[in-house]
Amino acid sequence: RTVRDALADGPTFSFEFFPPRDEESETQLWEALRRLEQLAPSFVSVTYGAGGTTRSGTIRATERIAKQTTMLPMAHITGVDHSVDELRNLVGNLAAVGVRNILAVRGDPPGDPEATWVKHPEGIEYAEELVTLVRDAGDFSVGVAAFPFKHPRSPDIDTDARYFVQKARAGADFAITQLFFDAEDYLRLRDRIAALDCDIPIIPGIMPVLSASTIERAPKLSGAPFPEKLGAQFAALHDDKAAVRELGIANATQLCQRLLDEGAPGIHFITMNRSKATLEIWDQLGIKRSPARL
Ligand code: FAD
Numbered sequence: 626r627t628v629r630d631a632l633a634d635g636p637t638f639s640f641e642f643f644p645p646r647d648e649e650s651e652t653q654l655w656e657a658l659r660r661l662e663q664l665a666p667s668f669v670s671v672t673y674g675a676g677g678t679t680r681s682g683t684i685r686a687t688e689r690i691a692k693q694t695t696m697l698p699m700a701h702i703t704g705v706d707h708s709v710d711e712l713r714n715l716v717g718n719l720a721a722v723g724v725r726n727i728l729a730v731r732g733d734p735p736g737d738p739e740a741t742w743v744k745h746p747e748g749i750e751y752a753e754e755l756v757t758l759v760r761d762a763g764d765f766s767v768g769v770a771a772f773p774f775k776h777p778r779s780p781d782i783d784t785d786a787r788y789f790v791q792k793a794r795a796g797a798d799f800a801i802t803q804l805f806f807d808a809e810d811y812l813r814l815r816d817r818i819a820a821l822d823c824d825i826p827i828i829p830g831i832m833p834v835l836s837a838s839t840i841e842r843a844p845k846l847s848g849a850p851f852p853e854k855l856g857a858q859f860a861a862l863h864d865d866k867a868a869v870r871e872l873g874i875a876n877a878t879q880l881c882q883r884l885l886d887e888g889a890p891g892i893h894f895i896t897m898n899r900s901k902a903t904l905e906i907w908d909q910l911g912i913k914r915s916p917a918r919l
Contacts, residue, residue: 627766628668628699628726632826637667638912639699642898646683651900654686660836660900662694664907667891670699670728671701676706676737679852684715685735688722700724703732704755705796706746712755716762720888728768728801737913739777748785753792760796769793769819771800773810774849782817790823799826801893806843807852808883826890832874832879834859836866846850874902878909883912895907 626840631637640661645651658669671678671686683700690698704712719727731752734740735784744750747800749758754771759767771790772785779785793800805811811829818827840859841850855876864867894903 626697627798628697628764628768631667631697632799632828632890635826635890636829636885637893638664638804639668639670639891639893640666641670641688641764641893641895642675642761644679645898646682648680650748650898655781657900658690658694658696660766661896661903662696664904664912666696668726670696670701670726671908672891673701673703673730675732678897682719682765684722684724685688687719687724689845691723697726698724699726699728701728701730701831702755702759702819703730704744704749704752705732706745706748707805709749709758710747712749712758713762716759716765720765725764726766726768727759727772727783729797729845731755732772742778748904751788751792753788753795756792756795756797766798767796768799768801771814772831773802773805773814774847777848779881785815785822786817789818790821793818793823793825797825799828801828801892802830804830804832804847804895805849806855806880807849808880810849811884811889812887828891828893829875829881829884829889830893830895831895832895833877833906834874835902837864837869839873844911870902874905874909876907877902881910 632839642654644653656762668688671683673683675777689709690696729752741787749755756767756769759765771789775782775785802811815827840851859869859872896903
């Protein structure tokens with residue numbers, strides 16, 4: 626079974642994790658995975674680091690998910706600092722450990738995401754080439770990234786949409802969005818892409834506000850200012866940490882519900898390797914899934 630199959634039965638509910646850096650974060654990751662496994666998610670994904678040991682951590686974590694859990698793993702991969710040969714190897718290694726789903730993203734320059742992108746001399750320039758590479762490597766279900774506010778490097782939103790469609794046509798089965806906090810931004814992206822005759826499922830990526838620091842980091846994370854009205858609601862709570870968290874969970878729940886009502890093909894929760902907030906949103910949404918659907 627692949628993510629493509631899961632989407633055909635949709636809507637999908639999926640969870641995103643990052644590869645552990647050390648033993649302690651490995652324990653935390655696996656505690657979260659085991660708790661969230663009970664929800665029988667459609668698939669779970671593990672991001673790809675900027676370099677170093679976390680990169681092999683993506684293979685290790687997705688392998689263990691494939692072999693020791695009931696969940697369907699997806700590995701993110703990037704073209705950062707990799708030659709095409711290394712990328713082919715990476716994809717081959719993923720296939721060898723039983724991973725058939727790949728989110729193909731270009732990645733950002735290590736250290737400073739806003740620095741100029743410089744491709745590896747024998748590497749790829751755009752994610753589109755990575756999609757083709759994965760497609761040519763075997764029978765994978767391939768996803769790509771989508772940006773409700775355009776990619777920070779794109780000159781304008783229409784150019785961004787055109788390149789997105791090109792990337793989708795290279796063979797992507799689905800896309801997952803950068804996080805956002807206002808449903809309208811997602812719906813506008815979906816309309817822009819549909820207007821270009823592209824109908825791949827675009828799964829919203831959701832991360833609840835759990836503390837004031839999420840709001841501070843939001844422009845960097847999402848590429849857009851935090852919605853003003855919502856920002857004022859959080860600001861009115863001052864430093865009441867519990868109240869901020871409660872509003873964040875309620876707000877993310879409303880956002881998910883609206884997206885599902887509007888026909889979104891699924892929800893992809895960014896978990897930060899924790900389970901509590903996702904479980905709370907899941908309960909509030911009243912999602913019912915039976916493990917038999919896996
Ligand atoms: P591209 O699609 O290659 O786009 C990059 C820029 O080039 C855009 O401005 C685009 O419009 C433009 N462009 C695209 N194609 C062309 C073309 N043919 N000609 C001219 N211009 C073009 N990063 C990680 O390091 N690890 C991860 O695991 C990871 N996971 C992510 C998951 C999701 C859901 C998202 C949304 C992002 C993720 N990222 C991850 C971040 C991502 O790597 C960066 O946002 C990166 O800057 C863009 O990746 P992309 O795949 O969209 O690139």
